[in-house]
Amino acid sequence: MxxxxxxxxxxxxxxxxxxxxxxxxxxxxxxxxxxxxxxxxxxxxxxxxxxxxxxxxxxxxxxxxxxxxxxxxxxxxxxxxxxxPQRRFGGSWGTRIAAASPIVALILFFVLNSAGVPMAWLAFLLIPLVGALGFSKERQDERDERDERRALRDERRDELDR
Incomplete structure (x- = not known):
């Protein structure tokens, strides 16, 4: 050397x-x-x-x-x-619940259909509902983290430019 x-x-x-x-x-x-x-x-x-x-x-x-x-x-x-970032699949409860929601909706559909409920197909509306409710909080947290990282990066750049 x-x-x-x-x-x-x-x-x-x-x-x-x-x-x-x-x-x-x-x-x-x-x-x-x-x-x-x-x-x-x-x-x-x-x-x-x-x-x-x-x-x-x-x-x-x-x-x-x-x-x-x-x-x-x-x-x-x-x-x-x-x-x-270190991310893994199914790392939060929101992800797990959203993954299970189609199965729950299918079971609910068959139970309601066999009971003679005329609009049993509405059970499938649980899938987007769970997705919207379950992930809105996680998405907001991710957006907050991203905005915080951007602000910190901008501060560092401003400090280095001075």
């Missing part, structure tokens, strides 16, 4: 981007304020050696970027990795 005149290892774009991604993760976790994030991001963007980047993370827990000359035990943080 190339070393500087004083023995410090030089870094490249990949290490600076990994440091920026790790700083984003700490900002999202609330460990850094917007101003401190802006200051550290500016240092990371202009860093030339691994020591300059590692100094940014001395008071922060993992994640740290993988830097030349550092032990291999630290996880590698790649750009965009911290921002990716």
């Amino acid at each position: 190339t070393t500087g005149g004083d023995g410090k290892l030089r870094i490249g774009t990949a290490e600076r981007e990994a440091a920026a991604a790790a700083l984003n993760a700490h900002l999202e976790a609330g460990r850094l304020g917007v101003e401190e994030y802006a200051d550290r991001s500016a240092v990371a963007a202009n860093a030339v050696t691994a020591d300059e980047l590692s100094a940014l993370f001395t008071d922060l827990p993992e994640p740290h970027p993988q830097l030349p000359g550092s032990p291999g035990s630290a996880p590698v943080v790649r750009p965009g990795q911290a921002a990716a």
Whole structure:
């Protein structure tokens, strides 16, 4: 590897981007304020050696970027990795209830139809009703989170532009 005149290892774009991604993760976790994030991001963007980047993370827990000359035990943080939400199918009760609503509507239809109820087909209207009621709260929460992330991103950009 190339070393500087004083023995410090030089870094490249990949290490600076990994440091920026790790700083984003700490900002999202609330460990850094917007101003401190802006200051550290500016240092990371202009860093030339691994020591300059590692100094940014001395008071922060993992994640740290993988830097030349550092032990291999630290996880590698790649750009965009911290921002990716971890979602899994059926993770909320609203999703589970909406998935079960067609089955419940079908059972209700057969029960009402066998009882001689003339408009048993109305049971199928439960499906869109459950979807509308069950997901409106979740969708609003997702919109609120998205708006909050946008506002935070805009604040960071304004801070970096100054």
